[in-house]
Amino acid sequence: MPYKTFETERLIIRPTTEDDADLLFELLNCPKWLQYIGDRKVKSLASAKEYVKTRIYPQLERLGYSGYTLISKMDHQKIGSCGLYDREGLDGIDIGFALLPKYEQQGFAFEASHRLLHAAFHEFGIHSISAITKRENIASRKLLEKLGLQLSGTISLPNDVDELLVYKIER
Numbered sequence: 001m002p003y004k005t006f007e008t009e010r011l012i013i014r015p016t017t018e019d020d021a022d023l024l025f026e027l028l029n030c031p032k033w034l035q036y037i038g039d040r041k042v043k044s045l046a047s048a049k050e051y052v053k054t055r056i057y058p059q060l061e062r063l064g065y066s067g068y069t070l071i072s073k074m075d076h077q078k079i080g081s082c083g084l085y086d087r088e089g090l091d092g093i094d095i096g097f098a099l100l101p102k103y104e105q106q107g108f109a110f111e112a113s114h115r116l117l118h119a120a121f122h123e124f125g126i127h128s129i130s131a132i133t134k135r136e137n138i139a140s141r142k143l144l145e146k147l148g149l150q151l152s153g154t155i156s157l158p159n160d161v162d163e164l165l166v167y168k169i170e171r
Contacts, residue, residue: 003060006119008111012071016056016081020069021048023078027098036137037098038160059086065124070099070112079103082112084120084129089157090166093120094130097143104139113147121171128171132157132164141165 005014016024025048027033028040042048060066067083080099087094095116097109120126131149133140149167156163 006115008115010073011112013068013112015060016052016067016069018049018052021045024048033098036134082116084116090130092128092130093126109143129169131167135165
């Protein structure tokens with residue numbers, strides 16, 4: 001089944017595949033990922049491919065959307081990820097984003113997230129999107145608010161001791 005790919009002015013946003021293991025390996029081991037999102041125990045290219053097979057493909061096959069790889073149109077470099085996730089312990093669909101450090105603070109996360117929010121509401125028929133983040137992740141909180149999400153409470157996910165802020169937006 002062909003899955004949707006999206007574009008913005010500067011980005012190609014396509015479903016993550018095993019060919020993106022190099023990006024995932026680097027991204028999931030960035031200091032900010034580890035600090036704000038958590039250790040996914042992806043310590044090799046082989047485990048990054050396994051992550052795609054066990055965490056991304058099943059949801060993509062079930063719902064038609066999941067994690068997306070962000071590719072810069074300017075130089076065709078993989079710069080990060082953004083996705084719509086059916087996350088355990090969270091009601092509804094969650095939007096998440098992460099960039100490699102050298103691509104942060106250039107508007108790419110907003111651009112990709114904004115496009116995926118539009119797809120969620122107008123192409124995938126989702127009526128409500130949530131986002132979770134740690135209280136101390138100020139950059140993420142500001143981006144979620146810029147996207148129109150509003151703080152709605154807190155949550156602790158299964159197998160996680162951190163209390164996370166929950167943001168929501170409805171169509």
